Amino acid sequence: MRIAVDALGGDNAPGEIVAGTLSAARRLPQDEFVLVGERGRIEAAAGAEVPDNVSFRDSGGAVGMEEEPAAALRARPDSSVAVAARMVRAGETEALFSAGNTGATVAAALLSVGRLKSCRRPAIATVLPFPSPVLLLDAGATISCRAQDLVNFAILGSVFSKSYFRLDGPARVGLINVGEEPSKGTDLTKEAYKLMQETGAIRFVGNVEGRDVGSGIADVLVTDGFTGNVVLKTAEGVAKAILQMVRSAMTGNVMSKAAAAVLRPRLVGVRDQVDPENYGGSFLLGVRGSVVIGHGNSEARGVENALLDISRTGAGLSDALEDALASSQADPQAAQAGAP
Amino acid sequence: MRIAVDALGGDNAPGEIVAGTLSAARRLPQDEFVLVGERGRIEAAAGAEVPDNVSFRDSGGAVGMEEEPAAALRARPDSSVAVAARMVRAGETEALFSAGNTGATVAAALLSVGRLKSCRRPAIATVLPFPSPVLLLDAGATISCRAQDLVNFAILGSVFSKSYFRLDGPARVGLINVGEEPSKGTDLTKEAYKLMQETGAIRFVGNVEGRDVGSGIADVLVTDGFTGNVVLKTAEGVAKAILQMVRSAMTGNVMSKAAAAVLRPRLVGVRDQVDPENYGGSFLLGVRGSVVIGHGNSEARGVENALLDISRTGAGLSDALEDALASSQADPQAAQAGAP
Numbered sequence: 001m002r003i004a005v006d007a008l009g010g011d012n013a014p015g016e017i018v019a020g021t022l023s024a025a026r027r028l029p030q031d032e033f034v035l036v037g038e039r040g041r042i043e044a045a046a047g048a049e050v051p052d053n054v055s056f057r058d059s060g061g062a063v064g065m066e067e068e069p070a071a072a073l074r075a076r077p078d079s080s081v082a083v084a085a086r087m088v089r090a091g092e093t094e095a096l097f098s099a100g101n102t103g104a105t106v107a108a109a110l111l112s113v114g115r116l117k118s119c120r121r122p123a124i125a126t127v128l129p130f131p132s133p134v135l136l137l138d139a140g141a142t143i144s145c146r147a148q149d150l151v152n153f154a155i156l157g158s159v160f161s162k163s164y165f166r167l168d169g170p171a172r173v174g175l176i177n178v179g180e181e182p183s184k185g186t187d188l189t190k191e192a193y194k195l196m197q198e199t200g201a202i203r204f205v206g207n208v209e210g211r212d213v214g215s216g217i218a219d220v221l222v223t224d225g226f227t228g229n230v231v232l233k234t235a236e237g238v239a240k241a242i243l244q245m246v247r248s249a250m251t252g253n254v255m256s257k258a259a260a261a262v263l264r265p266r267l268v269g270v271r272d273q274v275d276p277e278n279y280g281g282s283f284l285l286g287v288r289g290s291v292v293i294g295h296g297n298s299e300a301r302g303v304e305n306a307l308l309d310i311s312r313t314g315a316g317l318s319d320a321l322e323d324a325l326a327s328s329q330a331d332p333q334a335a336q337a338g339a340p
Numbered sequence: 341m342r343i344a345v346d347a348l349g350g351d352n353a354p355g356e357i358v359a360g361t362l363s364a365a366r367r368l369p370q371d372e373f374v375l376v377g378e379r380g381r382i383e384a385a386a387g388a389e390v391p392d393n394v395s396f397r398d399s400g401g402a403v404g405m406e407e408e409p410a411a412a413l414r415a416r417p418d419s420s421v422a423v424a425a426r427m428v429r430a431g432e433t434e435a436l437f438s439a440g441n442t443g444a445t446v447a448a449a450l451l452s453v454g455r456l457k458s459c460r461r462p463a464i465a466t467v468l469p470f471p472s473p474v475l476l477l478d479a480g481a482t483i484s485c486r487a488q489d490l491v492n493f494a495i496l497g498s499v500f501s502k503s504y505f506r507l508d509g510p511a512r513v514g515l516i517n518v519g520e521e522p523s524k525g526t527d528l529t530k531e532a533y534k535l536m537q538e539t540g541a542i543r544f545v546g547n548v549e550g551r552d553v554g555s556g557i558a559d560v561l562v563t564d565g566f567t568g569n570v571v572l573k574t575a576e577g578v579a580k581a582i583l584q585m586v587r588s589a590m591t592g593n594v595m596s597k598a599a600a601a602v603l604r605p606r607l608v609g610v611r612d613q614v615d616p617e618n619y620g621g622s623f624l625l626g627v628r629g630s631v632v633i634g635h636g637n638s639e640a641r642g643v644e645n646a647l648l649d650i651s652r653t654g655a656g657l658s659d660a661l662e663d664a665l666a667s668s669q670a671d672p673q674a675a676q677a678g679a680p
Contacts, residue, residue, distance in 0.1 A: 068523070131581040140518055144526050178480055178569040183408070186484050186566050210573025214581060223570075226526050229518040230567055231574050233550025238575045241471040241554060242582040242614065249606040259602035266589040266596060274582065 001315050002093040003290075003307060004084040007037035007045070008062035009100020011297045017099060018045040020303025025051045027304075028311050034093060036084040037062075059083035062100055065296055069103035073111065081105055085112035088289040094315040097281060097306055099294030106141050109284055109291045116322045118329055121145065122286030123153040123225070124293060125160055127279045128235055132216035135161040135171075139282060140229035147191035150175070150222050152325060154202045156285040157220035159324045163313065165219060174208030174218035176227060181207070188224065196222075201328035239274045277302040280309030288318050341655050342433040343630075343647060344424040347377035347385070348402035349440020351637045357439060358385040360643025365391040367644075368651050374433060376424040377402075399423035402440055405636055409443035413451065421445055425452035428629040434655040437621060437646055439634030446481050449624055449631045456662045458669055461485065462626030463493040463565070464633060465500055467619050468575055472556035475501040475511075479622060480569035487531035490515070490562050492665060494542045496625040497560035499664045503653060505559060514548035514558035516567060521547070528564065536562075541668035579614045583607075617642040620649030628658050 005021050007014045014037055025033045032053050035042050039058040046054070060078035063069065073082055081100055085108035087093045096113070098105045106122065115122065123138035137157050142149060158171040165171075175193055177185040182193045184207060196204040205218050213221060213231060223231065246267070250260035272278055277299060281292040290313060294306050345361050347354045354377055365373045372393050375382050379398040386394070400418035403409065413422055421440055425448035427433045436453070438445045446462065455462065463478035477497050482489060498511040505511075515533055517525040522533045524547060536544040545558050553561060553571060563571065586607070590600035612618055617639060621632040630653060634646050 066521075130578070131585055143518060176570060178483065178566055189566075210570040210575075211577035213574050213577055215577065226518055226529075227567055227570055230516060230550040230563075231570055234553050234571050234574050235550075235578045237551035237553055237555065238470070238578045239582050242579050242610070243586075245471055245610045245613065246583075246586055246607065249610050250603060252606065255602055256606060259599035262595055262599035263590055263603070266592065267586065270582070270585045270589050273585065 001095060001311050002032040002034070003095040003097060003310055004034045004036055004057070004087045004093040005307070006062070006081045006084045006096070006098035006100055006105075007035040007042045008059075008080040009098040009105070010294060011065070012299055013062065013099065014042050014045040016299045017303050018042055020298070020300035021307065022046065022051060022054060023300060023304045024307035025054045027308065029053060031311050033307070034087065036087070037080045057083065057087070063104040065101050067101060067104070069101060069107040072101075072104060073107055079104075081108045082112065085109055088113045088291070095290035095292065095310045097292045097294060097303070097310060099281070099296060099298040099303065102140065102293050102296075105291065105293050106284060109287045113288050113291060116286055116288060116318060116325060118325050119152055119156070119286040121149050122284050123156060124228075124282045125157055125285050126232055126282040127164075128214055128232060129276075129279055130214055130239060130274050132214055133165065134214055134218060135164065135220045136213075136228055136232055137220070137222060137285065138225040138228045139232045140225045141284060142225040144226070145188065145224040147188055147195055150188070150192040150224065151195045151199060152286065154196055154204070154220065154222045155324050155328050156321050157222060158202050159321055160283065160285060160317070161219045163320075167219060170203040171219040172205045172217075173202045173220045173222060174205050176213070176221055176223035176231065177207035177209065179207065179209065192222075199328060201324065236276060243271060243274060278305060280306035283313070285321060290315070290317050341435060341651050342372040342374070343435040343437060343650055344374045344376055344397070344427045344433040345647070346402070346421045346424045346436070346438035346440055346445075347375040347382045348399075348420040349438040349445070350634060351405070352639055353402065353439065354382050354385040356639045357643050358382055360638070360640035361647065362386065362391065362394060363640060363644045364647035365394045367648065369393060371651050373647070374427065376427070377420045397423065397427070403444040405441050407441060407444070409441060409447040412441075412444060413447055419444075421448045422452065425449055428453045428631070435630035435632065435650045437632045437634060437643070437650060439621070439636060439638040439643065442480065442633050442636075445631065445633050446624060449627045453628050453631060456626055456628060456658060456665060458665050459492050459496070459626040461489050462624050463496060464568075464622045465497055465625050466572055466622040467504075468554055468572060469616075469619055470554055470579060470614050472554055473505065474554055474556075474558060475504065475560045476553075476568055476572055477560070477562060477625065478565040478568045479572045480565045481624060482565040484566070485528065485564040487528055487535055490528070490532040490564065491535045491539060492626065494536055494544070494560065494562045495664050495668050496661050497562060498542050499661050500623060500625055500657070501559045507559060510543040511559040512545045512557075513542045513560045513562060514545050516553070516561055516563035516571065517547035517549065519547060519549065532562075539668060541664065576616060583611055583614060618645065620646035623653070625661060630655070630657050
């Protein structure tokens with residue numbers, strides 16, 4: 001697989017982005033990686049020991065984390081993320097990774113890479129890892145959705161999670177809502193509930209409340225980009241805060257410090273399970289190719305994990321997603337997405 | 341203060357509700373408590389030792405946790421929550437507490453107790469206790485909001501939190517959103533941002549992302565009832581899950597068990613800070629009187645804490661809220677809510 005990496009995107013670019021890419025390239029000798037960015041800077045960051053399957057592509061600067069995405073892309077069509085997106089469109093690579101401005105990556109993908117047929121809007125699919133991993137979408141690509149968008153997200157999430165989580169059967173899809181009954185929620189959730197129950201394209205398990213996010217009740221949780229973004233960030237923020245509280249509780253007198261030392265290795269496991277860096281990036285589903293968004297504060301390990309995920313998911317991803325969307329529209333009672 | 345308690349509402353009614361009320365009555369001899377419910381059952385639950393400031397009021401059965409609120413209230417106007425709400429309307433009590441069906445409590449309050457002037461819709465205000473306590477509203481009373489509703493919630497939350505958290509200055513109010521910039525979010529959040537920035541009635545600190553829920557960046561977080569409910573339940577669910585993961589990590593071999601025993605008393609503090617039972621109920625703001633909603637699974641301690649909160653907040657709450665709403669409308673540049 002050939003992957004374009006926006007080497008200038010993210011808080012720790014280009015150093016950590018380049019380092020993570022070199023690590024991934026060493027572990028994946030069959031894949032090819034193109035680092036996109038101001039050539040002098042990214043070659044300097046890469047140093048002398050560059051694996052054969054890594055190349056460089058010159059571009060302008062990055063879109064800043066705080067810039068308004070559409071305006072920035074219009075003003076600077078040679079920005080690193082725009083150049084990387086055009087490589088996917090031109091068929092030079094099958095995938096694009098950026099840890100930069102999320103809105104800019106989404107906009108560049110829509111502009112240059114293009115949407116799948118019959119997918120009006122894309123969704124950011126993110127793994128919420130604790131306690132039981134679940135794929136949440138949309139985590140923020142489409143802030144205001146129609147009910148049919150949510151159904152499309154459900155189909156995209158089903159196909160993706162079946163492969164990503166290596167599920168035996170069809171993915172269980174839940175709709176995030178304020179109660180379990182079909183009558184609960186907004187006009188949007190009520191209509192989406194009805195459509196999801198009617199389509200044969202997903203295995204719909206009904207409404208899922210906030211308290212069951214990550215309880216293992218579903219493999220995929222669908223919601224609009226506003227709610228999904230708030231849920232994801234709340235969950236990450238609370239998890240971090242609770243671990244911080246646990247850590248503080250463990251310091252104190254000599255006895256508790258000694259006890260904490262015994263337990264530390266075990267608690268590291270919990271911290272790792274909660275740490276977003278251990279999960280690759282978020283896949284932008286609904287566009288052609290594999291477009292993956294890293295955390296803005298990604299370090300080399302996070303970049304490497306995201307690139308491993310892209311390689312593992314493979315170049316056939318967007319074709320599989322397009323087929324599932326097409327067959328769900330051709331026959332609403334079609335076999336469940338991703339079913340054999 | 342006189343408080344009507346729906347003795348039949350909640351998973352552990354009437355036993356835990358009655359027990360919590362008796363405890364609160366002993367600690368608050370100057371207040372009066374009326375237990376509302378099927379007389380035989382609630383008198384039996386109270387036993388022989390009933391403080392002088394506790395009385396009983398006969399009613400029909402409870403509205404079940406799974407019943408459709410409006411239909412249930414229409415069908416059974418003598419249900420315990422309906423009778424308790426009518427006591428507030430009649431001026432027999434200044435407050436109502438119920439740990440029963442939340443929708444039924446909201447509906448009974450709107451139907452019998454009535455709304456404050458110039459408050460189209462009410463909001464459930466809940467303290468999200470970790471790591472830094474913040475008042476979140478709406479947690480689920482008004483699922484679909486207009487921008488002006490959110491501004492009203494901001495004013496209600498400002499006045500309430502200034503008293504509840506004993507703040508020195510005006511409460512800092514944040515709007516839950518997917519980014520900090522005013523241009524972020526849905527049409528609703530964009531319009532609400534503008535209105536909140538224009539009104540002189542609150543101290544608006546801008547948009548707050550999910551990751552900053554509970555970071556101490558604001559005293560009050562405002563959002564629609566759909567988002568608020570999902571955020572609250574997600575935060576509670578994740579906090580519980582992370583503590584469960586920490587607990588599991590601590591069992592294992594003899595060494596880690598011994599170390600865990602040393603640390604347990606310290607971790608109990610973290611658990612208590614996260615436990616919703618340690619925080620009273622949620623105040624339904626925007627209606628007359630004090631209407632407070634307990635967790636469905638409230639035990640005696642949670643009921644007692646809620647009743648202590650009601651007493652501490654006092655009978656003047658809804659007048660103070662009404663005044664703040666009125667002055668914000670009379671003069672949009674009015675002094676900040678709750679400012680001296």
